[in-house]
Amino acid sequence: xxxxxxxxxxxxxxxxxxxxxxxxxxxxxxxxxxxxxxxxxxxxxxxxxxxxxxxxxxxxxxxxxxxxxxxxxxxxxxxxxxxxxxxxxxxxxxxxxxxxxxxxxxxxxxxxxxxxxxxxxxxxxxxxxxxxxxxxxxxxxxxxxxxxxxxxxxxxxxxxxxxxxxxxxxxxxxxxxxxxxxxxxxxxxxxxxxxxxxxxxxxxxxxxxxxxxxxxxxxxxxxxxxxxxxxxxxxxxxxxxxxxxxxxxxxxxxxxxxxxxxxxxxxxxxxxxxxxxxxxxxxxxxxxxxxxxxxxxxxxxxxxxxxx
Amino acid sequence: xxxxxxxxxxxxxxxxxxxxxxxxxxxxxxxxxxxxxxxxxxxxxxxxxxxxxxxxxxxxxxxxxxxxxxxxxxxxxxxxxxxxxxxxxxxxxxxxxxxxxxxxxxxxxxxxxxxxxxxxxxxxxxxxxxxxxxxxxxxxxxxxxxxxxxxxxxxxxxxxxxxxxxxxxxxxxxxxxxxxxxxxxxxxxxxxxxxxxxxxxxxxxxxxxxxxxxxxxxxxxxxxxxxxxxxxxxxxxxxxxxxxxxxxxxxxxxxxxxxxxxxxxxxxxxxxxxxxxxxxxxxxxxxxxxxxxxxxxxxxxxxxxxxxxxxxxxxxxxx
Numbered sequence: 333x334x335x336x337x338x339x340x341x342x343x344x345x346x347x348x349x350x351x352x353x354x355x356x357x358x359x360x361x362x363x364x365x366x367x368x369x370x371x372x373x374x375x376x377x378x379x380x381x382x383x384x385x386x387x388x389x390x391x392x393x394x395x396x397x398x399x400x401x402x403x404x405x406x407x408x409x410x411x412x413x414x415x416x417x418x419x420x421x422x423x424x425x426x427x428x429x430x431x432x433x434x435x436x437x438x439x440x441x442x443x444x445x446x447x448x449x450x451x452x453x454x455x456x457x458x459x460x461x462x463x464x465x466x467x468x469x470x471x472x473x474x475x476x477x478x479x480x481x482x483x484x485x486x487x488x489x490x491x492x493x494x495x496x497x498x499x500x501x502x503x504x505x506x507x508x509x510x511x512x513x514x515x516x517x518x519x520x521x522x523x524x525x526x527x528x529x530x531x532x533x534x535x536x537x538x539x540x541x542x543x544x545x546x547x548x549x550x551x552x553x554x555x556x557x558x559x560x561x562x563x564x565x566x567x568x569x570x571x572x573x574x575x576x577x578x579x580x581x582x583x584x585x586x587x588x589x590x591x592x593x594x595x596x597x598x599x600x601x602x603x604x605x606x607x608x609x610x611x612x613x614x615x616x617x618x619x620x621x622x623x624x625x626x627x628x629x630x631x632x633x634x635x636x637x638x639x640x
Numbered sequence: 641x642x643x644x645x646x647x648x649x650x651x652x653x654x655x656x657x658x659x660x661x662x663x664x665x666x667x668x669x670x671x672x673x674x675x676x677x678x679x680x681x682x683x684x685x686x687x688x689x690x691x692x693x694x695x696x697x698x699x700x701x702x703x704x705x706x707x708x709x710x711x712x713x714x715x716x717x718x719x720x721x722x723x724x725x726x727x728x729x730x731x732x733x734x735x736x737x738x739x740x741x742x743x744x745x746x747x748x749x750x751x752x753x754x755x756x757x758x759x760x761x762x763x764x765x766x767x768x769x770x771x772x773x774x775x776x777x778x779x780x781x782x783x784x785x786x787x788x789x790x791x792x793x794x795x796x797x798x799x800x801x802x803x804x805x806x807x808x809x810x811x812x813x814x815x816x817x818x819x820x821x822x823x824x825x826x827x828x829x830x831x832x833x834x835x836x837x838x839x840x841x842x843x844x845x846x847x848x849x850x851x852x853x854x855x856x857x858x859x860x861x862x863x864x865x866x867x868x869x870x871x872x873x874x875x876x877x878x879x880x881x882x883x884x885x886x887x888x889x890x891x892x893x894x895x896x897x898x899x900x901x902x903x904x905x906x907x908x909x910x911x912x913x914x915x916x917x918x919x920x921x922x923x924x925x926x927x928x929x930x931x932x933x934x935x936x937x938x939x940x941x942x943x944x945x946x947x948x949x950x951x952x953x954x955x956x957x958x959x
Contacts, residue, residue, distance in 0.1 A: 432911070454833055473654060473655075474656065474658070476654075476655050476658075477654075477655050477658030477659055477662070479889075479893060480655050480656070480659055480933065480935050480938050480942070481659050481662065481663075481934070481935045481938070481940050482660075482893065482896035482899075482900065482934050482935070482938060483893070483897045483899065484897040484898075484900050484912075484913070484914060485896075485900065485930070485931045485935075486662070486666070488900070488915070488916055488919050489663075489667070489915075489919050489927050489931060490666055491919075492919035492920055492922065492927075493666065493667065493670035493671075493919070493927075494670055494671065495923065519711050545786040565783065569783075569785055569786075572785050572787075572788075573785065573786070573787050573901045576787050576788075576901070577901065577904060577916065577920075579918075583828075592787070592788060592791065595791055599794070599795050599799060599801050600793065600795075602794050603799075604793060606788075606791050606792070607792075609788075610785060610791070610792065611744070611790065612786035613785045614783060614784050614785065614788070617783040617784075617785070618779065618780065618783040620783075621779055621782060621783050622779065625779070
């Protein structure tokens, strides 16, 4: 007895170990080493910064986004004046300045609508997956219904009949396309609610809402980030198509989509006007998808085996 | 099997009802009184006439009653007359159906014929340059705006090289049955419409094939001395192909949405283009008929997919 006590007393102090790396720091470590994702993040960052500083760019180039010059329409890209570095459009406006203002609008719609979508999707997914039964049936019916109308048809009739502004449009896009996220969260919640840690939480008297948000949600969250990156890209594509059709962002406010609306009528005079907005959409969406892929690999190394 | 199909058919009913409610609400709640739009600028229309018209069209009734009345008519195939053409809306939409079906099925065929082999090839040669190129294409094809790709295709193939027509289904003045001419018109829009799906399928099939290859029964097949080719094509591929049918859902959804935009870019006289034109001129009956027909098509495609799924995967029948 006494010897045992002495051994304990004289045992060398346990060395202070660093806390083992958690999910996020591990993921952060992996992302930093994934050169493609880092490059995509940098390009996206550049596009965001350039778009946010559109007012500054317009001052540097010396042209506002609505300033016209009817004597110099369809100008080829030139540095004289500097505003025409990417050419001028059908009423002699600076393509470069409009491109960055357009970026503000497209990025705003993409990120805000994705946020709305995410909020609705996660909430309904948790509710459907956790409570099951009647609530689940109703939510599932709603999802099936929304998935049975070709998305763009709904948006087009809504946009044509209500003539919404940019903010209303953003909200509607967010409110219509949450079904994918809901399905995902619902499935995960279904599985997670049967796990021991949920039973344990219930045993000590945690309420349903507490279990949903404190115990289940953190387990679903990592992959939601992946989905949201891809979502922002998909929404930017959708908005650009809608604006291209003349039903999204209404001119004179430029957006990448509506800068292409009349492209079909002047592409033999000024093909460069068709190229630049498309490249911007393409690059932005590409970066978002690559970031989504990179995040998934970083957050869930198990998937890496199958995704290469 | 028959019970399964019948159950699927019954499931489609609440879905289509849901769609009809959404369509009805969007059109009825939109600003602007249809009677006033209809009589706008007409002389000798008094306030009493407008009230009488509202009464006649049942616009004074509560919303749910209007919906039920509308639904009863719709079930009889009567969406009302187009405000623009003064002809029944549904036949107008049906006139445009063949063009859309032609475009969508061609695009779907291209997606399957190119996307599936690409994905399998990438998986079988994992890590090689083939895999790399296919994966890069998978990401690029997914991120490119379809309508812009269409515009670029027109600039390159129709304006610069003048090899393919940029719009319509047929050269003006040609015979309706001039098949080569029709095919020529179909090439650009169907390929452009197919690109996103090809990318999707190649990514998806790559993942699925890799998953299957890693499974135990493949190891068993190899262990009992089967040739590598037999293992790949008989054991691995057949199992990897089941998800092709599952993935059809998302692909079809994207296809019908994409078709509307592509029809606009290539002036393809389909349901999407017609509905779009109707939406712009606020032709309510045609809008409603267009959306309902497009949704019914989509629901029907889902149904066909589910049936195909039951054929491909025997486990489904048990449930």
